[in-house]
Every structure is written in structure tokens, then in C-alpha cells.
Amino acid sequence: MSDHHTSSQASAQSGAVPSSRRRFLKDAAGVAGGAGLLALGAGLYARQASALPATAIRPPGALAEADFLAACVRCGLCVRDCPYDTLKLARLGDGVATGTPYFEARKIACEMCDDIPCVAACPTGALDHGLKEIGKAKMGLAVLIDQENCLNFLGLRCDVCYRVCPVIDKAITLERIHNPRSDRHAMLLPTVHSEYCTGCGKCEKSCVLPGEAAIKVLPIKLAQGSKAEHYLRGWEEKKAAGESLIGKQVELPVRGLEGKAYGDTRVAPGEGPAAGEGAVPDYKPPSRPGGVDSGWKP
């Protein structure tokens, strides 16, 4: 209506018949520009907000985040079929792409159902139906992120994260190590193995610390570095080949270490060059925290 008004004004000023084609082009450009700006805004917002918060874990079988955001139609069928109310749909303002499913391990962890009902419910393939065994799921990776407050790292026997792990002794093991503080106890350190961890979050959920957990499930991208493909791991190569790749090496004796295994250069107290003649002036053997050769390496 207002366009009509302004164009008739313009034609009255110029005294010419307004070109309907020019008016159409002008209107179309305005309309298209406005619509384009709106869509551009939506697109930029989507792009900018697509960074997933580290505590938001996708359901099992979820495609990589970029593909997931193309595949998920935000219908919530996975949420409906989750028997433990673990999954929820992101609401506007939750920081996760609006309407997409996620869970927070510290609130409700994934119970790792054998039949994976959430994956079966997905109509679009945002959750990959190729995932048949929940043990192969990679929702995230547990990381014992706070070694200062973890009770096991303080030398206590909490072990809760290890005990609740559905893949106990594979995904989380307790690694025994000397406690250098007391020098007479062991520390059993919960250790996550990425090969077996599904990212279910039971460990994070059960961590006994009052607020934040010492062990957290993170998106794999955050939890893991990239593998250094250009470094060959000698011990793996040796195992694969059945023998050392460089063949048997000539073992030359080392003076003073004749009684030890080849390559063992550690010196126990009382061993080594005697004080007196030939000794290094003012040399004192390094003091060891444990008083004995504990083998503790920080």
C-alpha cells in the first residue's frame, strides 16, 4: 500500500509513467533482501551456537556433531524411548542446539540398555542404527580430570568410579603405584582406557565429591589428542613383527655395571664410585623422597 503511494508520488514529480518492471524489481529486491537477512541471521546464529557445551553428551550412536546437526529433526523420539529419563531435548537457552537430544552425566547417566531403544527410535539416522552393541558406543570419554581432589589420588580407597563402571576392569582399571607421601602405602589410581570407555557417565554420576566430579565424561574431541601417526611405537612394531625391526644388537659391557641387566643404569646406595680417590669433589648422592629406591616417578 505504502509502495503504491510513494511510487505515485515519484511519478507525479518526474511526470513520467512509473515503470512497473522497475517497481517490481525494486520491490522484489527489498523483499528478497529482507528475507535473506533474516535467513542469514538464523544461519549465523546456528553456526555460532553450534559449539556443544562440554558437559552435554549426545546419545549413543550419534553421528559426528556437524553431521548430527544436519540429520536430527528434533522430534524427541529417542527421548521418549529412553527408559531412565536420561535423555532430554535441549530447550531454547540450554546452550545446546535447540530441540536436539543430550544428557548430562552428573545428573542422570546412561544406563547402557542392551537393546539401545533410543537408537532404534531414531527415524532419520542421526543416531546410527549400525550400532548394535552398546559396548561399542562412544558417547564421550571419561577423564579423571581433577587429580588434586580425587580421593584415590590422595591415597584413600574410594574406588567408586571403578566399582560402578559397567565395563569394570576394562574401561577403568585401578593402577597400583607407590605412595611417596607415606612411603609405606599404595595408591590405586583409577585409569580410563579409551578403547573400552563408552562415555556412559556412571563414573561421573557416582563420584563422591560433593559438587563437581573429579572424573568427567567429555566429548571425545575434547578428551583425546590426535594420534601421532608419524611416530612408530617400537614395542608395537616389535610385537607385530615378532622380533625387533633392527635385528639383534651387539651388547657391549659397561664398566661397573657388569652384574646388571643390559641397559639398567640405575645406581643403588652403596654402589657406584667409592668416595675418596677419584671421587667428584663435594658430590652428594641425590636425596630420594622415599628414603629407599621406591621406583616412584612423578
Place this chain on the structure above:
Amino acid sequence: MSAQGTFGEGGRKLPPTSVRGAARRGVAARPGREAIAAKGWLPAYKWLLLRRLSQLGILALFLAGPWFGLWIVKGNLSSSLTLGVLPLTDPFLLAQQLAAGHWPYREALLGGGIVLAFYLLFGGRLFCSWVCPVNMVTDAAAWLRRRLGLKGGKVPAGSTRYWLLGFVLVAAAATGSLAWEWVNPVSMLNRALIFGFGLAWGIVGGIFLYDLLIAPRGWCGHLCPQGAFYGLLGRATLVRVSADRRSACNDCMDCFAVCPEPQVIRPALKGVGQDHPLILDGDCTTCGRCVDVCGKDVFRITTRFNRSES
């Protein structure tokens, strides 16, 4: 448009087909008065009540599960599963998904096909008036606008929605994600009602205020790309509104005042550019409100093949 010239400040003789003229005469504030007097209250609200029943009933089907444990329909309007067998998927979402480069599973394609076939057959924008929850919001804004007598505003061109639809698909292709679904008020309100609101109130409130204060029927009638998508589906649809008793029209303008897409009425009612009384424009949502508010029973809902006039 041609009527515009005769409409001037303080002009007494207002053209019979001008919505603003009708509003000036005070008729548009309460359209349907004549119809209530002539037909009674219930017939004058028949289609509106049926539509509200449909809109709320569909929501109730989705909510019966989470509220009462009656799992009839799971999911939401984007994609759902009825009684564990019938998949339904919004073809507008599938279109975005394909543009973003993801080929969905058979369930979604089958569900999308069923929905597509339904709307192609019975009327694309049936979705807008009989299913979409945003319709209740914008209807409320339009009602309040009439009651408050708010006039004018800055209305974008009606074709903006088609451009926006195009850009939504372009944005999906460019970002490789369902970019529009981050902000789409249609799916967001439906999802919010079923799964929880969060800040979605803001977007719904924004649309209400936009329709109320800035652009009458601005969202559903001019901007919504999802409505545009269904409008395209409705170009050759079976169920249509016909002004088959147009000879009885007394130019009260009530239909123009309530119609969410008033431009679709004129060709049928006044015979502008066509000789039959059918409203064939894809923008018509077949809401039936014109049928309700007409005191002279000019309109009825029929098929596109019924060109008869009485």
C-alpha cells in the same frame, strides 16, 4: 489496489471491498455479529471451534503419553510415531535435511511421504489453520488487534515468505545443518508445549507482539517459510472454499476482516479475474472462518471441482 484512489482522508464513500473501509465503519472490530444474529452462536463459530478442537486434540495426543502414560503418539510434529506403527515426518524438515546433505532413513522418508500426500490431497495450508500451534497465537493477536482497533503498521510483502523459504534451504545447504530449526517458531512452540519451554516463550511472545503491534497477520500471512512450503503444496488441492452464494453478499466485509489471507477472497467473491466462485489460491488456509462469520451463508467448504453457484 484500484480502490485506493477513492479512499481519502475523511472520505465518506468507502469502497465495498476495502478492509480498511470496513474497519472505519466499525464493523471489523466484531466481525460475525450479523452471523450470530442470523444463524445463532454455535453455527457462527462452528469451523473455529472445530479448528481449535483439532489443534488442541493433536497436542493432547502428544501430551497424553508424558502426562497420563497413554502412549498414543510419540515425538512431536517434526516427526512422530503413532501407536508404534505409523511414522509421520514433516516434509518441510525433510526438505531442509536433504538440502543440508543428509539422506534420512526409510522411516522418515515414509512418514514424510504420508504427510506430503495428505496435504497435497486435502490442502497444504490445512497444516497452518488446523494443526500448527502458532495459529492460536497469531489468531489471538489478530483478535486483540481488531478489538483494540489498532490500524496501520508495517507489513512486509506477502511474497517475503517464499523468498525466506528459498533462503532457509540455501542456509541449510550452506551450513550443512538445519539452520532454520534453531529459530523456527512453528516447530519450537510445538516442541516447547510437549517437551518444555525454556526461553521459547520469548519467540512466541515476539510473534504475538509483532502481529499485534507491527504487522497485522505479519507472521503467518507474510513471513513464515513453513507456511509458504505448505502453501506451495496446496496449489492443486482437493478441498477448497467456495463463495457459491456470492449473489447474496451484502458487502458487510466481515469475511475480509477475519480472513488471515484476505487477498484470496476477492477473486472468488467479486469475480475478479475468474468466473467461478472457488478460492483456488494456495495461500487460503481453508480455516472456514469466512463461512462462520458470513450472515448470508455465502461461503461453504467444498471440492475444487464444484464450480456451481446458487
